[in-house]
Amino acid sequence: MTARNLARLLTDRAASRPGLRLGTVDDQLRLDEALALAAGRARRLLDSGVRPGDRVALVAPTSTDYLLTWTACVLAGVPVALVNPTYPADLSDQMLGRLGPKLVLGQDDLAAARTSGTGDPADLPGVAADAFDTVSYMHTSGTTGLPKFCVQTGVYFLRLARAMSEALELTPDDRVLAPLPLFHINPMGYGMLGALYAGADALTVERFSARRFWPDVVEQGVTALVLHAPPVEILKRATTAEDAAGHRIRTMFYADGEFLARFSVPAAVSGYGSTEAAGVTHLKRWSATDTLPPDASRHGGPARADVEWRLDRAGLIQVREREPGALFGGYLTPDGVDPARDAEGWFDTGDFGRLDADGDLVFVERGSESIRVKGEFVPVPFVENHLAGIPGLTDFALWKRPGELVDEEVVLYAAADPLPYDDLVKAVSQLPSFMRPVTVAQIARVPRDAAAGKVQRRLLAEQEVIRWTDLV
Template identity: 45%
Template sequence: MHAIRAPRCQFGERGRGVRNLAELVVDRVRRRPQARFGIAGESTPTRAQAAELALSSLEALQEAGAGYGRRVALIGTTSDSHLTAWLALVLAGAETALVNPDYPDELLAEMLEQLSPDAVVWSGRAHGPPVAPEAVQLDAGGLDQGVLAAALDGTVLADGATTRLDRLADAPGLGRDRFDTAGWMHTSGTTGLPKFCEQTHEYFLRLGRFIADSMCFSDADTVLAPLPMFHINPLGYGVVGGLTGDTEVLGLERFSARGFWPLVRDTGATVLILHAPPVEILKRATSGADAAGHRVSRVFFADPDFLETFGVPLGFSAYGSTEAGGLCHIWVWRRGERPDHPEGMSRYGGRARHEVQWRIDGMAGAGRGGPAGEIEVRADRPGVLFAGYRRAGGLAQPFDDDGWFATGDLGRVDEAGNLVFIERASESIRVKGEFVPIGYLEQCFASVDGVTDVAVWRRNSELVDDEIVLYLVGPSIPAGAIAAVSRQLPPFMRPAAAARLAEIPRDSGVGKVRRRLLDDATVLEWVDLAEAPR
């Protein structure tokens, strides 16, 4: 394995003075037009090529009602077309919600009722007629060739003729203010319907600068972010952070452990933007020999075992959420370090971002080495945190009178005064890297004949993350009917097992499921759905 030196940080003025995402894009295209920006492979587009294709669709987007100041839902799988669509909407000055394309149409429709988009742009996914029927429906699946079409009848709106880069100066998005809405990312829906978190241009610019400075990005770097772009990690850290640091930016249509390290070598990636599930998969499914010859010097998110196994000098752990500025704590691990992991630790959050104040259960600057409590954060300037949750009736701002946001996550302060993240306080399930929308799943299975009550919870998986367990009340477990419902759901939402109980434990006041009691409930019947007849 190559000997790789950790980079030296050079904290310059990158990104400072930029007012919006369009200005950031335009500046970086002009600065290094030949830098790669797109899906990793033999024909990855350059910044200039991606920008030319994006520019070619601006007039069509504006005429269709998906341009300046319009609210747009972008629903698609990660691809060059998807990245070009995002780039085009940024340059057009639209306000763009990035939405999980694996969600069923019914869930998408319910979510978009809260957003009320002017347009829905589909990319790499069949459009659903029931989804936002009042909105303009566009197909951006051909934008990697400059083709934009009407989703319903296929009418071509932009035909692939590229536009010269000197038209960048006329991009409508350059007129957006730093505190204008840039877009939305949604929560996982672990406690109900996924909520859209409103993010300003300032939010993304400050996050990108924090990532670029903390991870020492430079124009010598190639950042690989092999995760779906509706997550804050690949978009906020990889794309916006990479552009801020003037790196090359590469995505991946689908993560695969088997082909990962050859791809890393072939692309010359120097920085990896991951999260916990891919890190664990790579540790279990690949070896140091598989990774031999890579040029990676920094990995987010990584732990000491990952660094040692794969010969990476620096790894970053962190704490944050879409609401909490995308990232509000960070810590760097050096290869060879073997810190003592505090009891009950899930992740070492480390030191707070310079723009964020934090406390545990209202105890700012106190309780070192003390008990766990809820993590609360507050920004010391506007635009660092999310603006609120976008609802049908307006923007819900879940901050107290002093600006504190209760994250719903559990943590504590270690002896050094840094954050130790313990777990999501909300009762969450994570499968294949995706948080499961519990409320929606329970609605789906509540309609099964013979089921009088239902709750969804988790069990440990032999691989990575959790497995879904369907707890139900009824005369028997209708495995066939459950399988029929499961087939209509994406794989990460399908229960692995079903357990029949005499009753579901619920709160006596509001009837909320007391999920943690399900672990010790008396099971009358148990069915492994993977082995049950279909």
């Protein structure tokens, strides 16, 4: 790492490449202009009584002003929690009650990022902060309880940004687009900070749109993408090679062979990680000329040099720092920070993995979203991919219910009417017996996270079932 802390990374980039573009595709600023505005907003925060080290919460949708406000907090030395603005008010209130922020900034407060005047970033506390100081908090998805805030230090972000920048082989000539909500580690850590680390343009969008995606990519001359599974699947279903004609994409995060082939993208990076697990601990680069397996996106490849890892006897992934600050700082609790490590420093990710032929990590499934039948863990993504080609089965998800004995039973939740029963029975019969859904629950819609589009599996059992249809 060359920068002393995250604020210095930003100021160094503004000095070395002042014309770097930052913001949404529709509202871009030069980096030097953005830093001056963020410095003015940081000074206003400090003048209002917020002190370095005080927590601030940012609860707003993605915009250029969101980026300016986040940057202002970094410059002020004020740890900022990024909260999903689509959460119900009562859930947000519970989360913020645990956080105890000095100030909560909503969408109406973001305009102050451009009305507070300008300033000199060098005069602000964040520039002199210790690299191990807390910079930000991101929360977990909360699939098994109240979302928890993960402590993110400056070192954490610098190490992550360097790892992703190197994996994508970014240069100052690149224009990176990360079109997802910035309260997630993927767009903020992989995309925006990965780009800034390389001195590349860092762009996002206010809201992901399949209709606008390729026109924006072509018009803006984007050369690198940072995506994840839901938008990749949406783009494969909703757009064509003709829609993407003229693009300049040369590299992307999220390796999917069908996507690379259809849209003529020459290279991609897959990985494994989480907000807790260093943002990403394993990275693997693929060429479009390689034979990508169907689960290429789950191949983590070798671990980063600053992280070590292992699988326990059950196949659970555990990670540990080789260098201080590589992993998250811990979970924020009412009593302080829980480092969430054992006595030897190992963090239990709760995820299941396996080894590939080279001995590298392949992610199998989130432990909290696993299904076990007859002693075997059902590979949920594999089964869902197997069923994805059935005509008429467009929105569905696999989950489970208790079996008659100790086993679980696989249930297919589907928003499909009519149900393509014959094709479904045929496809299910091709699976090993322990992977086969025993019944279909027809529901009005599959519950998904409003921002990321991820299936909320633990909400499936709460959906009103229109019709049950047994498959065996």
